[in-house]
Amino acid sequence: MNDPVAPSPIQAGLRGLCPRCGAPGLFLGAVRFAPRCRVCGLDFSSFNVGDGPAAFLTLILGALISAIAILFERTVHPPFWLHLLLWVPLTIAAVVGAMRLSKGALIALEYRNAAREGRIVDRP
Template identity: 25%
Template sequence: MTASDLPTAAPARTGLIKAMGRGFLGRCPHCGEGRIFGRFLKVRPACEACGLELHHHRADDLPPYLVIFIVAHIVGYLILELEMSYDVPLWFQLSFWPLFTLGLALALLQPVKGAVVGLQYALGMHGFGGLPGVRSAAGEDARLGNSGHGSTGLGRA
């Protein structure tokens, strides 16, 4: 019996925490080798290492919402602590906190979007049902009823 006679196992989906962690670091949620982003917030069409299609993700408004939630809690806590503990001049408060808030939000936006893409991959959402190298017999478009002739999914006239 040779190695080619052994049955090959289908690639397994990466777990939730691992996929989100890889996405947070800007890596492919499936293999962890390829990069998710081509530009600052532009997700690549596919992973260059394993071929996982990434173009169909739907992160939409969740990453900015999460970033606002996280940054507001951090900055709000720090402002409260600074006001209660020290007598800081108003000019410093008005110049430092907006810049700190903007910097923190920009620093967190890409990692949080990557984690959301990893979450969608791990849960098989928005076209992440298939894994790289695995094709269904009928194809996902046939299963969804799309004929590929420009239908928008709004129904037939």
């Protein structure tokens, strides 16, 4: 399933490219997938990226931004309103940007590896 036009998982996430044909349009909004590719018709709804990216990004970025905010408070001692002005938009932008990258990369990896939901098979 390694198509010559298929983008890498990082390219698919960064630029919102279809994992099959490389056409733009993987995302309908900031982090919501389009129902299907407008060019090749690949059904994006058949993939299950789940909430894994959201959980990891919330924990990782939350810890990183909290540590930076605490360091900033300890060294500069800015007023509280400056903390709100800095960290709220920065956190939102970082989470949405990283979410888009990770969800796009995961859907590309799911397509590339033909990953499907696990099933238990009854054996006679």
